[in-house]
Amino acid sequence: MMRGRTELEDAYRKLQDVQGQLMQSEKMASIGQLAAGVAHEINNPIGYVHSNLGSLQKYLDDLFAVVTAYEQVESLLGQHPEALATLRLVKQKADLEFLKEDVAALMNESREGITRVKKIVQDLKDFSHVGSDEEWVFADLHQGMESTLSIVWNELKYKAEISKDYGDIPNIECLPAQLNQVFMNLLVNAAHAIEERGVITIRSGTLDGGVWVEVADTGKGIAAENLNRIFDPFFTTKPIGKGTGLGLSVSYSIVQKHHGSINVASEAGRGTTFRVWLPIRQPDGKDGNGTPLPHADTV
Ligand SMILES: Nc1ncnc2c1ncn2[C@@H]1O[C@H](COP(=O)(O)OP(=O)(O)O)[C@@H](O)[C@H]1O
Ligand SMILES: [Mg+2]
Incomplete structure (x- = not known):
């Protein structure tokens, strides 16, 4: 009872x-x-x-x-x-x-x-x-990353120095505003993970007919037992008001809609790296609910 x-x-x-x-x-x-x-x-x-x-x-x-x-x-x-x-x-x-x-x-x-x-x-x-809401267009991810960086700059500037190592990547077929949302979530999470001051490194490159973008931080890392829960909706280790636990699950579904993949590697106390991989072209009938390409598994 x-x-x-x-x-x-x-x-x-x-x-x-x-x-x-x-x-x-x-x-x-x-x-x-x-x-x-x-x-x-x-x-x-x-x-x-x-x-x-x-x-x-x-x-x-x-x-x-x-x-x-x-x-x-x-x-x-x-x-x-x-x-x-x-x-x-x-x-x-x-x-x-x-x-x-x-x-x-x-x-x-x-x-x-x-x-x-x-x-x-x-x-x-x-x-x-x-x-251009919700339209699939060929867009430059670096440009998206740059405008996102300016938007979240206030949240980042006291926490981290931004280091960039951009590769030579082609424009990709995507929903740019949604990918900006993904970048924003990764950048804000990186800043939250840094306790005093650290570095956020943004890298990009090409791989397997697609492009990848990485956001790496020198923050506190993710405990091994949480690694397979961070993409769950509402999973958060942050106090109420600071985290909703939705950022990564929303990012995951945006990346999935793009037939891409999102991976994480983390070491407690040293930092975390998120890598988003996205195909250059979407398969026909880009409804986003189709089967992900082979690359779309999550580590
Ligand atoms: N860069 C990171 N470094 C350390 N932990 C992270 C990082 N990104 C995400 N996390 C962990 O994943 C959880 C879920 O992230 P997210 O879905 O964005 O929700 P929120 O940021 O609102 O907590 C965070 O609470 C945090 O524990
Ligand atoms: Mg978040």
């Missing part, structure tokens, strides 16, 4: 956990959509501010050239001393020399700022792939 009740309570608590985690992942998906929408909206004004800054720079250069030309004939005002005095006063008040320098600095800074915003928006767009 007592046992039955605890089991029921246990099951109920688990169900509540699962519901919370599902809500969390639903929330993340809507945030992604929101970000994509905002990025799209911001893109247009950024475009014209950026281009206006270019024109303004040119106009200011022209204006200053005119002012300099006037300055050169200033001495000709000798026979109109009061006009010359007024002119000098106006110049002094405007602090023309300082103004020239500062305008240049301000313009540079503004352009730099807007270029940065442009890049963030581009990264957000690349990351969420607005417009």
Whole structure:
């Protein structure tokens, strides 16, 4: 009797956990959509501010050239001393020399700022792939990795130095936004695994008619007894609020949909390496539910 009740309570608590985690992942998906929408909206004004800054720079250069030309004939005002005095006063008040320098600095800074915003928006767009949602396209995985890195940079920068060893890989037929999701999960997990400071190494290359991408960290590693559970939905060793246990299971199913494979090698205390292998072309009828290619086993 007592046992039955605890089991029921246990099951109920688990169900509540699962519901919370599902809500969390639903929330993340809507945030992604929101970000994509905002990025799209911001893109247009950024475009014209950026281009206006270019024109303004040119106009200011022209204006200053005119002012300099006037300055050169200033001495000709000798026979109109009061006009010359007024002119000098106006110049002094405007602090023309300082103004020239500062305008240049301000313009540079503004352009730099807007270029940065442009890049963030581009990264957000690349990351969420607005417009090309769910379409199989030939895409460059390095580009996906780069935009994902910019998106998660805030989570990584205090934990790890990023080292890259990119191979020469062809574009592959894929769902780029979903693969970005995989990269994001691997990168964030790597950062979480590093306690103080470490290195995350990203490598890529070609193998067996496909490409592989590796994310390796110098973190705490995965205990041997957990190695075959990490891809299970809701398996997490992280405290509530930090981990949902969904990252790797979602990644696993995305990779499977691509007829690829995901492998892990880990050594407690030394670090972990995840390797994703993906075929260059999808077999016909890429529904993703077909039988995986021979390469798709998991270690
Ligand atoms: N790079 C890694 N280093 C150490 N442990 C890892 C790493 N990646 C995943 N794990 C382990 O696998 C578990 C499941 O990962 P994941 O599915 O992403 O869920 P979450 O990160 O929310 O816990 C983690 O809780 C952690 O124990
Ligand atoms: Mg995770």
